[in-house]
Amino acid sequence: MSTVPPGAQQSHILPPAGLPFDERQTPPIRLYPLSNYTFGVKETQPEEDPSVKDRLRRLEEHYEKYGMRRTCEAVLVCHEHNHPHVLMLQIANAFFKLPGDYIPHDSDEIAGFKTRLNDRLSPPSTSSLSARDTPASADWAVHSTLAQWYRPNFETFMYPYLPPHVSRPKEVKKLYLIELPRTKVLSVPKNMKLLAVPLFELYDNSQRYGPQLSAIPHYLSRLRWEFVDEEGEVVAWTPGGKVDGRVEVKVLAGGEDGEDEGVKMEDAEL
Amino acid sequence: MSTVPPGAQQSHILPPAGLPFDERQTPPIRLYPLSNYTFGVKETQPEEDPSVKDRLRRLEEHYEKYGMRRTCEAVLVCHEHNHPHVLMLQIANAFFKLPGDYIPHDSDEIAGFKTRLNDRLSPPSTSSLSARDTPASADWAVHSTLAQWYRPNFETFMYPYLPPHVSRPKEVKKLYLIELPRTKVLSVPKNMKLLAVPLFELYDNSQRYGPQLSAIPHYLSRLRWEFVDEEGEVVAWTPGGKVDGRVEVKVLAGGEDGEDEGVKMEDAEL
Numbered sequence: 001m002s003t004v005p006p007g008a009q010q011s012h013i014l015p016p017a018g019l020p021f022d023e024r025q026t027p028p029i030r031l032y033p034l035s036n037y038t039f040g041v042k043e044t045q046p047e048e049d050p051s052v053k054d055r056l057r058r059l060e061e062h063y064e065k066y067g068m069r070r071t072c073e074a075v076l077v078c079h080e081h082n083h084p085h086v087l088m089l090q091i092a093n094a095f096f097k098l099p100g101d102y103i104p105h106d107s108d109e110i111a112g113f114k115t116r117l118n119d120r121l122s123p124p125s126t127s128s129l130s131a132r133d134t135p136a137s138a139d140w141a142v143h144s145t146l147a148q149w150y151r152p153n154f155e156t157f158m159y160p161y162l163p164p165h166v167s168r169p170k171e172v173k174k175l176y177l178i179e180l181p182r183t184k185v186l187s188v189p190k191n192m193k194l195l196a197v198p199l200f201e202l203y204d205n206s207q208r209y210g211p212q213l214s215a216i217p218h219y220l221s222r223l224r225w226e227f228v229d230e231e232g233e234v235v236a237w238t239p240g241g242k243v244d245g246r247v248e249v250k251v252l253a254g255g256e257d258g259e260d261e262g263v264k265m266e267d268a269e270l
Numbered sequence: 271m272s273t274v275p276p277g278a279q280q281s282h283i284l285p286p287a288g289l290p291f292d293e294r295q296t297p298p299i300r301l302y303p304l305s306n307y308t309f310g311v312k313e314t315q316p317e318e319d320p321s322v323k324d325r326l327r328r329l330e331e332h333y334e335k336y337g338m339r340r341t342c343e344a345v346l347v348c349h350e351h352n353h354p355h356v357l358m359l360q361i362a363n364a365f366f367k368l369p370g371d372y373i374p375h376d377s378d379e380i381a382g383f384k385t386r387l388n389d390r391l392s393p394p395s396t397s398s399l400s401a402r403d404t405p406a407s408a409d410w411a412v413h414s415t416l417a418q419w420y421r422p423n424f425e426t427f428m429y430p431y432l433p434p435h436v437s438r439p440k441e442v443k444k445l446y447l448i449e450l451p452r453t454k455v456l457s458v459p460k461n462m463k464l465l466a467v468p469l470f471e472l473y474d475n476s477q478r479y480g481p482q483l484s485a486i487p488h489y490l491s492r493l494r495w496e497f498v499d500e501e502g503e504v505v506a507w508t509p510g511g512k513v514d515g516r517v518e519v520k521v522l523a524g525g526e527d528g529e530d531e532g533v534k535m536e537d538a539e540l
Contacts, residue, residue: 001338003437015438016337023379024446025415067286068271068509083434109293145295147491160491161469164353167273168285172510176294199431204481211474218488221417221430239338240442
């Protein structure tokens with residue numbers, strides 16, 4: 001088995017074919033090259049709170065009035081050289097964060113999340129860039145939940161599970177996979193940088209990215225990928241998939257009807 | 271919002287109700303108390319290879335003949351005091367491993383995995399314990415893939431992603447969540463111990479459990495739980511769910527039809 005689909009295979013020395021290994025997984029996620037996306041700049045978006053202490057105090061006020069705060073963050077994935085890269089914001093050349101934020105207490109989860117993503121990353125409607133998106137590519141396709149982090153107290157510590165004896169968490173932060181469309185315009189506030197960080201850079205690097213972001217490779221590891229080039233051709237994929245229906249098998253000689261299945265297995269499943 | 275369902279609520283000072291926060295997640299997984307399960311002992315199962323070097327040499331032979339090795343491991347979750355615990359084997363009082371193993375090259379993925387789990391944990395058919403399981407509880411309910419780890423070379427290093435330039439991994443290890451039934455008999459080979467390890471013990475503890483097992487809290491963090499007691503009552507759950515249909519709301523006074531929804535929100539969604 002190989003990451004190279006039959007159409008993109010260059011070697012003639014193929015590894016032995018194997019049986020599929022894709023049970024209990026969602027269908028492959030298609031990743032497009034970073035170069036498919038258009039990046040612009042927009043007005044500065046200052047931090048809502050001047051300090052961590054202020055932020056925690058506001059959380060406390062929110063909790064008293066409305067209960068647990070709901071926070072939504074997006075993991076946007078594209079690829080460079082067939083390796084997944086995550087789009088991440090860097091603020092003041094210092095800390096890293098995913099696009100997203102807490103949502104208002106009276107917002108529907110997904111609608112509130114999309115509003116936050118538009119505020120942060122969509123081109124302003126006055127920008128000429130905004131015309132480049134179709135309604136479909138301007139939208140955010142929220143695929144599935146990748147992780148949940150709990151804040152048990154009005155403190156900075158968060159955990160990827162509810163610690164024992166905590167029955168009323170103060171905040172839950174959900175990370176979702178967003179399926180990026182083939183093309184999209186992303187506008188980044190002037191005071192932030194948008195970075196494409198490869199998985200191998202995040203992995204085992206909590207010192208630089210913190211415990212939540214350095215675990216992104218773990219959250220994503222359950223998924224299957226299909227890497228597409230600028231022309232839309234699948235040039236790599238997660239090994240272990242079923243014989244791909246889009247691959248035409250040419251029977252070169254012979255072949256009774258009953259044997260077709262066997263030919264497919266040997267020739268096309270790499 | 272709270273982890274305590276209305277029926278189990280003891281405090282009269284409730285936190286403010288909030289809107290649901292359960293979009294893009296699979297339905298809750300029901301966790302049963304550890305005490306629901308019966309543990310037995312069976313014959314010693316020696317390691318297949320005397321050393322890591324031997325194991326890697328056999329992997330090389332497998333790869334040459336059959337291609338990429340497929341390995342399946344099970345994350346079995348139950349609870350103690352409403353905190354998830356993972357069942358794990360310990361060998362020779364030293365290293366920890368999940369139940370499971372590589373599957374034969376000609377095995378179907380799920381069937382081969384279940385055979386491995388039966389070999390490792392099911393009571394031998396000669397044991398009186400085996401009669402305690404029904405056909406349903408003797409089976410393994412493979413819920414979904416939690417993670418995939420790739421071995422790029424015939425070496426011990428594995429990664430939760432395919433490193434760049436690796437097109438032919440030598441082994442893929444898949445970790446699956448198994449939904450444990452209400453009761454089940456598990457028989458453990460004499461040379462191993464079966465441990466129930468809480469998530470908070472695994473978290474951030476790769477020194478003791480290694481990179482794959484210490485990340486189990488991350489893999490599981492996308493899921494919603496329902497903790498059930500020995501009587502089958504839901505005594506805790508992941509906060510942020512919708513109003514539970516099984517919870518009967520008693521309208522104590524008044525209430526026009528149009529207001530019913532509002533009453534539910536205030537009284538039942540904690």
